[in-house]
Amino acid sequence: MKLEQAAKQLEALGNPTRLNLYRILVRAGETGRPVGYLQETLGIAASTLSHHLHRLILTGLVTQERQATTLICRANYPVMNDLLGFLADECCADAACGPAVGEAAA
Numbered sequence: 346m347k348l349e350q351a352a353k354q355l356e357a358l359g360n361p362t363r364l365n366l367y368r369i370l371v372r373a374g375e376t377g378r379p380v381g382y383l384q385e386t387l388g389i390a391a392s393t394l395s396h397h398l399h400r401l402i403l404t405g406l407v408t409q410e411r412q413a414t415t416l417i418c419r420a421n422y423p424v425m426n427d428l429l430g431f432l433a434d435e436c437c438a439d440a441a442c443g444p445a446v447g448e449a450a451a
Contacts, residue, residue, distance in 0.1 A: 346428065346431040351428060353403075358406070360400075362387065362397055363401060365387065366387060366394075366397055367401060369383065369386060370383075370419060371425070375422075376417075379416065380417075406421055406424055408421050
């Protein structure tokens with residue numbers, strides 16, 4: 346993953362409403378949630394929800410699928426896992442993780 350892409354995804358998640366929305370979708374699993382459910386759960390106007398969803402869709406974190414007259418939103422788990430991997434891949438690359446031996450008891 347490129348740094349710019351990760352930065353855009355993290356920026357999109359940096360808004361409390363979008364982060365809350367994304368967490369709802371992550372908890373929903375592969376079945377996702379209809380837009381109406383999201384609007385009711387978050388208690389926000391349809392235009393506001395549309396704006397926040399659009400930002401998450403542009404970064405690839407969320408997908409939408411129309412099923413008849415219902416718009417279903419889903420967390421894009423492969424993209425989420427790529428972002429998490431990007432954040433953790435170089436964990437402790439320049440130093441040992443955790444306290445040094447003997448320091449744990451101090």
